[in-house]
Amino acid sequence: MVLADLGKSLTKAISSLSTSLTIDEKVLDECLKEICKALLQADVNVKQVSGLRNGIKKRVNIEQLAAGLNKQKVIEKAVFDELCDMLDSGVDPKKVELKKGKDKTSVVMFVGLQGSGKTTTCTKYAYYHKKKGWKPCLVCADTFRAGAFDQLKQNSTKAQIPFYGSYTESDPAVIAQQGVQRFREEGRDLIIVDTSGRHKQEAALFEEMRQVAAAVQPDLVIFVMDGSIGQAAFDQAKAFKDSVEVGAVIITKMDGHAKGGGALSAVSATHSPIIFLGTGEHMDQFESFETKRFVQRLLG
Numbered sequence: 001m002v003l004a005d006l007g008k009s010l011t012k013a014i015s016s017l018s019t020s021l022t023i024d025e026k027v028l029d030e031c032l033k034e035i036c037k038a039l040l041q042a043d044v045n046v047k048q049v050s051g052l053r054n055g056i057k058k059r060v061n062i063e064q065l066a067a068g069l070n071k072q073k074v075i076e077k078a079v080f081d082e083l084c085d086m087l088d089s090g091v092d093p094k095k096v097e098l099k100k101g102k103d104k105t106s107v108v109m110f111v112g113l114q115g116s117g118k119t120t121t122c123t124k125y126a127y128y129h130k131k132k133g134w135k136p137c138l139v140c141a142d143t144f145r146a147g148a149f150d151q152l153k154q155n156s157t158k159a160q161i162p163f164y165g166s167y168t169e170s171d172p173a174v175i176a177q178q179g180v181q182r183f184r185e186e187g188r189d190l191i192i193v194d195t196s197g198r199h200k201q202e203a204a205l206f207e208e209m210r211q212v213a214a215a216v217q218p219d220l221v222i223f224v225m226d227g228s229i230g231q232a233a234f235d236q237a238k239a240f241k242d243s244v245e246v247g248a249v250i251i252t253k254m255d256g257h258a259k260g261g262g263a264l265s266a267v268s269a270t271h272s273p274i275i276f277l278g279t280g281e282h283m284d285q286f287e288s289f290e291t292k293r294f295v296q297r298l299l300g
């Protein structure tokens with residue numbers, strides 16, 4: 001179930017309350033059943049769904065609801081609050097927000113598995129900040145995947161963002177360091193370093209990530225993950241977090257994928273703040289993520 005469909009199903013379940021003459025335990029249970037069904041279809045973990053269900057029931061005690069209180073509103077608010085709790089990592093994304101300052105350069109390093117959408121996301125992130133008045137640039141420290149530099153070069157050229165890379169240097173830490181130094185000297189205020197991925201989480205990848213991080217001393221490490229893996233996101237996010245100091249997460253391919261809900265809730269459960277979602281292959285198909293705003297939109 002894609003996120004738009006999840007939103008529709010949730011709204012439908014909640015609006016069923018307004019068509020009932022009276023709202024009692026049975027009506028609430030029926031509504032909760034539909035909500036849970038929708039979340040499970042969006043691949044949210046069974047335990048999380050059951051926790052959410054219990055949470056809503058706890059917040060809404062039909063018997064104790066004072067007469068005069070709008071029961072539908074109380075239930076809607078409980079669903080909203082529980083969904084926010086489920087998707088909130090518990091870490092304030094503002095904490096990892098980049099601070100713009102005179103003579104300050106922020107270095108952001110991107111990590112993730114091959115095919116997760118890392119290179120695409122680096123450009124999207126650069127383009128997003130360019131539109132906000134930053135002077136971003138891109139460094140390709142991916143020496144593992146053939147064609148990675150050409151891809152970054154092509155994307156950067158399209159977005160008119162300066163880039164750095166090498167066809168001959170094979171040590172990613174060396175390229176990263178050279179690129180960062182070059183762009184610092186040029187007075188760029190946001191240097192984005194794209195690193196290599198692998199097909200799976202393996203020791204060589206983590207070692208390389210640590211070497212690049214040591215070479216460029218990033219202000220922020222962003223882990224990019226493919227949202228279509230659904231609940232498996234939990235283990236993957238945890239493995240990266242345990243290996244390098246991941247400050248924030250971007251989940252890609254949230255457009256049209258059935259498992260997006262699972263990925264979102266699974267990553268949140270690892271206490272990693274999600275800062276953006278990738279919603280398409282194009283440069284501007286990129287949305288900043290803020291839990292309350294996201295849930296508000298989901299519920300229409």
Ligand code: GDP
Pocket residue numbers: 112113114115116117118119120121197252253254255277278279280281
């Ligand atoms: P990398 O190996 O992690 O650097 O991955 P790439 O950036 O090369 O992306 C792999 C594929 O995923 C490419 O075909 C991208 O166009 C595609 N992709 C990346 N982000 C998104 C997204 O948000 N939505 C969709 N539909 N495709 C994406």
